[in-house]
Amino acid sequence: MVRRSAVIVGVYAMIGFLAVAAAAASGWYAFRDAPPTILSVAVGGKGGNVDQLMGEVRDLVATQSKTIRLEIVHTDGSATNARLVADGKAALASVQADIMTAPTVRAVAVVAREHFQLIARRSSGIRSLRDLAGKRLALPPEGTSGNQNFFALAQHHDLPLAEIKVSAGPVNDNFAALERGEIDAIAFVRALRDPATVEVMRRLQQRGDGLFFVPVEQASAIKLVKPYVSESSISQGTYQGYPPVPEQDTPTLAIGINLVAGVKVPDAAVEELTRILFEEQLRLAFRTPLAAGIARPAQNGPSVAIHAGAKAYYDGARPFLLVRYRDEITFMISMLTIAYSGVMMLRLQIRNRRKVRVSAYNDKLIDIASRAQEADDLATLHGCRKDLNLLIQRVMKDFSEERISDQGFHVFSLSWEAVRASIAEAIGEARASGQAGKRVAA
Known part of the structure; x- marks a missing residue:
């Protein structure tokens, strides 16, 4: 009995081990150190504010995330950035809010605010927009936000464009021309205290x-025509404290810079990036003040639809397992279900085998009882009793080895006892009948 129990325990232990191994394999599959997802980010020109900010974000992501990495891509501006994301050639990009984007582009966060800035050489005598008549003005390339916003301003203020000597080119080239005295003023859209702008101003001051x-x-009236702009101002001393540059608070327009992602970029990757942008914002701000401007995309007014991954973070619905690892969990549950089904099937097979064995013994018991009932001599009855004793020995051996259930053994024992009593009675009657015959013969 002990040996049979050990075998059964061993079988169950093996099944349990397989179940645990399946669960462990599933856990490893779900939480293994898979290679991080590489997200390319188009940021515009090298050395700009967004480039600087996203460079810091890239470095922080490398230390704070096991699942994503950022790769910076430099381009010629927001329009190109938006096109790269729409075409699937970049996962994310910085795009000015007034740039039209494709339906497949989704917003992740506002990462900065850029300001429309119109700067003139003091010696040019330009003190207002209308003073631009007869002056040389350099604008950013056609199609850029700085170029388009100037012409929106000119239309709103009814400036005499025919009298303004307008040229267009890269902003840094325009700064160089301003330093050389080849132009009187430049207009552009950049974040305040852009490093290149600060350096040019420093040299001109010297x-x-x-x-x-x-x-x-x-600005509030212009917003009616260009809803993506907002009222703002360039604070006194923004670029230099003494003498202050600018000399006083200067009203202007501000344009948000959105971090956008393609709709097919994995939700989990975008959610992880969004989490780092906001939960590590203070740490980012110590690295670059630009991080203080990181904000959630606007909910009111015209805006790009928010990416599902970013929305999951904003809504607080950040399922750790049920969504992010739903496939792995399904696999784990399936393996455990298979293991459990195997255990149940084995138990059923053992139970069925016990029933079959008891049924076979009952059939033999019935056969012995039939032979005993038909016997007409003691020799046959003794043979039936011998078979009956051998049968109970076999049954008891199977019961000790757990091949027969307690219930099956109990039912068989009652039947066996009835047959034994019947054979004993028949033997007693046969002996009595034999002795009576001997007396008659004598």
Whole structure:
């Protein structure tokens, strides 16, 4: 009995081990150190504010995430960035809010605000937008936000464009032309305290020809035509404290810079990036002040639809397992279900075998009882009793080895006892009948 129990325990232990092994394999599959997802981010020109910010984000992601990595891609501006994401050639990009994007582009976060800035050489005498008549003005390339916003301003203020000597080219080239005195003013859209802008202003101040920030009035009215812009101002001393540059708070327009992602970029990857942007914002701000401007995309007014991964973070619905690892969990549950089914099937097979064995013994018991009933001599009855004793020995051996259930053994024992009593009675009657015959013969 002990040996049979050990075998059964061993079988169950083996099944349990297989179940645990399946669960462990499933866990490893779900939580293994898979290679991180590489997300390319188009940021515009090298050395710009967004490039600097996303460079810091890239470095922080490398230390704070096991699942994603960022790869910076430099381009010629927001329009190109939006096109790269729409075409699937970049996973993410920084795009000015007034740039039209494709339906397959989704917003992740507002990462910065850029300001429309109109700067003139102090010696040019330009103090307002209308003073641009007869002056040389350099704009960013056609199609860029800075170029388009200037013409929107010119239309709103009814500026005499025919009298303004307008040229267009890269902003840094325009700064160089301003330093050389080849132009009188430049207009562009950049974040405040952009490193390149600060350096040019410093050099011009050292040469004794300061810069004047031309105010952009009626921003709230312009917003009616360009809903993506907002009212803002360039605070006194933003670029230099003494003497202050600008000399006083200067009204202007601001444009948000959105971090966008393709709709097919994995939700989990975008959610992880969004988490780092906001939960590590203070750490980012210590690395670059630009991080202080990181914000959730606007909920009111015209806006790009929010990416599902970013929305999951904003809504607080950040399932750790049920969604992110739903396939792995399904696999794990399936393996455990298979293991459990195997255990149940084995138990059923053992139970069925016990029933079959008891049924076979009952058939033999019935056969012995039939032979005993038909016997007409003691020799046959003794043979039936011998078979009956051998049968109970076999049954008891199977019961000790757990091949027969307690219930089956109990039922068989009752039947066996009835047959034994019947054979004993028959033997007693046969002996009595034999002795009576001997007396008669004598």
